[in-house]
Amino acid sequence: MNKLLSTACLALGGTAVFLSVGVTTASADWPTKDVHLVVPYAPGGTTDVLSRRVADLLQDALGANVIVENRPGAGSTVGTGRLARGGRDADHTLLMASPGHTIGAAIYPDLPYDPVEDFVFIQNVIDIPNVMVVPTSSPYQSVEEFIEAAREENMAFSHSGVGSSIHMSGELFKTLTGSNMTAVPFAGSGAALPALLGGDVDVSFENMPTVYSHIQSGDLRALAVTSQERSPYLPDVPTLSEIGVDNLDQFVTTAWFGLIAHNSFPEEGYDAMQAALDEVMEREEFLDFAEQLGAEPGQVEGEAFKQFVIDDLARWQEVAEQAGIRQ
Amino acid sequence: MSLSRSSAANSAKDTIDIVTGLVLLVLSLVLAFYLIPNYIGEPPILQNPMMSPRWLPNIVSWLMLAFALLLVAQGVLTKTAKEGDERKLVKGPVRRFLVMIAGILVYVFFFEMLGAILSGVLATVLLFLAHPVRTWWAYGFAIALPVGVTLLFVNVMNVPLPLMPF
Amino acid sequence: MDNLAEVLQLFLSIDNFIAIALGVVIGVTVGSIPGLTATMAVALALPFTFSMQPVAAILLLVGIYKGGMYGGSITAILIRTPGSPASACTLLDGYPMAQQGHAKKALKTALFSSVIADFISNIALIFFAAYLAKIALNFGAPEFFWLICFSLTIIISLSSGSMVKGLLAAFMGIMLSLVGLDSVFGSQRFTFGNYNLMDSISFIPLLIGLFAIPEIMEFYRKKAMPHLKAKASGVGMTLVELKRCMKSIVRGSLIGVIIGAIPGTGATAAAFISYSEARRRSPNKENFGKGEVEGVAAAEAGNNGVAGATLIPLLSLGIPGDVITAIILGAFMVHGLTPGPIMFQENLSLIYALFLGIMLSSVILLVVGNAAIKYFSLIADIPKSILFPIVLMFCVYGAYAVNNTTFDIWVMLAFGVVGYVFNRTGIPAAPFLIGFILGPMFEDNLRRSLLIGNGDLSIFVRGPITWFFIVITFGSIALALYRFFQSRKEKTGSSPDNQSA
Missing domain, CATH: 3.40.190.10 (Periplasmic binding protein-like II)
Known part of the structure; x- marks a missing residue:
């Protein structure tokens, strides 16, 4: 059995080498590896379809692979909670946040993260x-x-x-x-x-x-x-x-979608992402896609986006309280 | 077919049914008196009792209770079917079963830590050894398949399985 | 005539043929891998369709959908691992058949009945879409409530052996289906503060756990049996058998069509209803669940009858009945098309081109399925000591892949133990599954009706559809009770111990 295991490890070592010489095309400081885009909903929903479209376009703009990962559960709080935990890929992981981010924080008790302080707010991409x-x-x-x-x-x-x-x-x-x-x-x-x-x-x-x-x-x-x-x-x-x-x-609400990342997201990543998103959001394909959804490109980025989320959260907390939805 | 446990087979009752019924009886009591009142929140205002989140669980727990009693009664009254009872297994060596459990535990405990490939190889080899596969080349599958299937999931199907422990 | 030329011009493009064929192949492959569902495949393929011609794009997705519907039955039959929830019913007779050395026959039966059902479903889509869509719109919460009640009565006929145990299993299934957030108030039920449980227990890990894992566990618990080689893959389905099953197939297809046309019910219910109907009417009732060809045929017919019909509310009303049709709706919109009455006015030739493609997909499914069976049935020849470890690996990967969480591997294992205990105690798994699927639907539609009716209970008897389902629900219960006492009488009349409990 020992012998078998060591053979296994050898074979695995080989695969690992093969994998690590995968795609590393970008020349800038960021991204240095594949970028992950976490979608906190199941495949097929609006958030998923939209994220895949954006990921597709981001891939060109960033010059790196953008891999969509669905991590659905409990509104969007399971996927978001995972991002909040950080980890070794946190510097290359984005999350497509939506009203679920703020509503989830308003109605779920004891979230393992702070919906505002634990994240870097990059840009609001689309508003429906x-x-x-x-x-x-x-x-x-x-x-x-x-x-x-x-x-x-x-x-x-x-x-x-x-x-x-x-x-x-x-x-x-x-x-x-x-x-x-x-x-x-x-x-x-x-x-x-x-x-x-x-x-x-x-x-x-x-x-x-x-x-x-x-x-x-x-x-x-x-x-x-x-x-x-x-x-x-x-x-x-x-x-x-x-x-x-x-x-x-x-009464002003939209279903907003925007990219956020873990607190430890690097400065150069933030800049690269904003540049890439500006490029993406001007692309013909993106505007066409937004039109099909009856949506409009997002308005806010950075600090303004963060403030937007804070206001959204405060509003939903109030509504949840009044409607008795908070458990 | 010879049964490994045939003690109850001769008396006029079905021991398995009685035990199952009793276990379910306890379970439904736990549900009705502990789990439902403690682990289902009830909203303060209800227009109709049927709207309550506790309504269906309560009904189902009482039905379970009733049918568990019926099952016990049925077990006391009917005879165990001696021939062709699908419920009983002719048991093999315990060691094999334990190695299989170990293989499954590799998955549940180490899947994210070791990654899909390593845990897949490890568990598959364990299972091969448990019910000994004596054809040596078959062990090639134990390595090739986890590697191949993982890469298929990750690269073709875009399912991000954990790859490597590093 | 102008139209016809336009239709043909839209349809007769090599791209369309490639799209359908590719779609069906992807669907069959993905559907047959546990944990990878047709829904996932359709979602993943969607971005690729953005740059395609609209007809080809939709046909690719429809092809995946149909292929996936069938593909799920392959692993259900061969390794007792349902690739999709709907094929859990196929497994009841398909797996025993494979165990008796009739793997190929089971697979062929599944294929033929799938294709026939698919065909019938397409015909319904093309010719009766307008009528069926009307029914769908009249199907509100109270109508749903009674449909679910009727569906619940099939638990009785599915509880082979002991009705008491079958009902107990169903109650446990209902209870477990309630784990998660309450749909009206959002209160937590049995979540114990665990975030993984808030979205209720994931279905695919449960399914794999309940059916595949106990089989693996038992294999390692049992005394070793010599591997039965050679005849394992066996012969295909004979014409006589096909003829015998034809009634069940057609009936199943029609059940599938009706269920499919109503948004939000799903193929799983259709498969089980069709199966229990076939069993109720069959002369070899006793053989159901032990490897009856007709059981496989009925289950697959019900399951695939849904596929074409779910496109009815989508195309004629713009209402997606499930996640897959929602994605297909997305694909339409990406190409600037909005399904619904307007599309029938403005893009009629496109719709007819689609219909042609959808009809063609049934034929392609037959070809692809036949080729797949040739290779897949070889799996039945692999010794279990090699096969099962690999099956376990697929199960684990699949369970993880659904939500990308190890929690689901735990869920799978937990239900594996449940399934093992069920087998040891003679509790049937199928009613458990039905309870799990229908429990939330029952509760949701009951409460929805109460909310809509604003406390007025007359909403439950508001129209002919509710009356119809009330009558067949109570009829079904009465019939079951009658049979139950009938068999009691017979039992007490004859010698008491020739019947198993």
């Missing part, structure tokens, strides 16, 4: 607005009408799971307007759609890409978008903040 939609058969033509009705009777809103940005947007709307609303959970947006189309639920705050085609085909009516500015894809639809009812002017 949520759209407040009702079925076409719904009597409500505007947000005002809806709120008026929702104060009289109970409204059901569908969402794609506890702690999703769709769920939290609904809860935020409920708190800001004082409406009677019941959250009806579904396993993902795909499962939630039929209930909305069929009129089982009254309203939803869905992500733009999920409902855009249904708005176009007239099956759903968009009452408002949740972003700061009107969406270029739905120019006639007002933003919730411009409607100016009650406290709705505070």
